[in-house]
Amino acid sequence: MPPLWALLALGCLPLGVGVNLQPQLASVTFATNNPTLTTVALEKPLCVFDSSAALDGTYEIYLYVLVDLASSRNASVQDGSRTPLSSTFQQTEGGRTGPYKATAFDLTPCSDLPSLDAVGDVARASEILNAYLVRVGANGTCLSDPNFQGLCNPPLSAATEYRFKYVLVNMSTGLVQDQTLWSDPICTSRPTPYAAIDTWPGRRSGGMIVVTSILGSLPFFLLVAFAGAIVLSLLDTGSSDRETTHDSQITQEAVPGSLGTSEAAYTSVNRGPTLDRAEVFASKLQD
Ligand SMILES: *[C@@H]1O[C@H](CO)[C@@H](O)[C@H](O)[C@H]1NC(C)=O
Ligand SMILES: *[C@@H]1O[C@H](CO)[C@@H](O)[C@H](O)[C@H]1NC(C)=O
Ligand SMILES: *[C@@H]1O[C@H](CO)[C@@H](O)[C@H](O)[C@H]1NC(C)=O
Numbered sequence: 001m002p003p004l005w006a007l008l009a010l011g012c013l014p015l016g017v018g019v020n021l022q023p024q025l026a027s028v029t030f031a032t033n034n035p036t037l038t039t040v041a042l043e044k045p046l047c048v049f050d051s052s053a054a055l056d057g058t059y060e061i062y063l064y065v066l067v068d069l070a071s072s073r074n075a076s077v078q079d080g081s082r083t084p085l086s087s088t089f090q091q092t093e094g095g096r097t098g099p100y101k102a103t104a105f106d107l108t109p110c111s112d113l114p115s116l117d118a119v120g121d122v123a124r125a126s127e128i129l130n131a132y133l134v135r136v137g138a139n140g141t142c143l144s145d146p147n148f149q150g151l152c153n154p155p156l157s158a159a160t161e162y163r164f165k166y167v168l169v170n171m172s173t174g175l176v177q178d179q180t181l182w183s184d185p186i187c188t189s190r191p192t193p194y195a196a197i198d199t200w201p202g203r204r205s206g207g208m209i210v211v212t213s214i215l216g217s218l219p220f221f222l223l224v225a226f227a228g229a230i231v232l233s234l235l236d237t238g239s240s241d242r243e244t245t246h247d248s249q250i251t252q253e254a255v256p257g258s259l260g261t262s263e264a265a266y267t268s269v270n271r272g273p274t275l276d277r278a279e280v281f282a283s284k285l286q287d
Helices: 004-010 116-120 122-132 206-254 261-270 277-286
Strands: 040-043 059-067 100-106 133-136 161-170 175-179
Touching: 040 161, 059 133, 100 133, 116 122, 122 133
Parallel strands: none
Antiparallel strands: 040 133, 059 100, 059 161, 161 175
């Protein structure tokens, strides 16, 4: 590439001709739920405007948003003197009557991109994603303040097709230096109608049916278990009553004495598990 002065001298510095690129949706690696009902995450135009040569001076990138309608498909974001439009969300009915400036950020030099290696680090992830992505529709603060003057980037409408454009503004002149093409239409997601959430079991997944039926029959099982516990405890009380009666009969028989060793053994077997060794010993002693 020839040096900058040579280009300037020849008057062919490719400025203002437009970068032949379109804004792109953020990669799913970084933005898994994208677009949402009200936001669209885009890749920032890194190394787009300064891919061939570093830019000196201060630059900002403006992001314009436009609802995709036939009437405004090729809308310009600058006036005759290349001054970027400053129309807001409210003035353009959310991008329906023309492009609005949703947000602006500094140009990160191509040579100075943050490393993606640390993106797994929770503490740094948000900072790194911020460097690479911009989220349209992320800030509704301005809507609640009627006197709000600054940039307004409020939530987008659901199920609406939008186009986006990045513009490079030379801050020393305040003029448009370069711009990308309008993006392809990007549609925000559609609200899930209530009917589609819970219609009939045929639409549910197998796992969901299992979980639902287990949860559904849980009270029944609990009831059965409870009833069972009651029956068991009744039976148990009955049998231990009988055992006690039985035991006392045997004891009464045993007390008068004249029991042989075999009879004592019989007694001990029939007295059940509550029989104490000491009692057996005592009954033997009585013999
Ligand atoms: C879009 O705008 C460009 C430049 O302003 C112009 O050359 C082109 O004809 C326009 N296209 C349509 C479809 O209006
Ligand atoms: C939302 O915008 C307001 C006004 O521009 C700003 O003060 C605030 O920090 C922004 N909030 C977020 C989360 O970006
Ligand atoms: C930005 O504006 C300044 C001031 O007019 C100018 O010197 C500089 O060359 C401009 N940048 C480019 C890339 O033209």
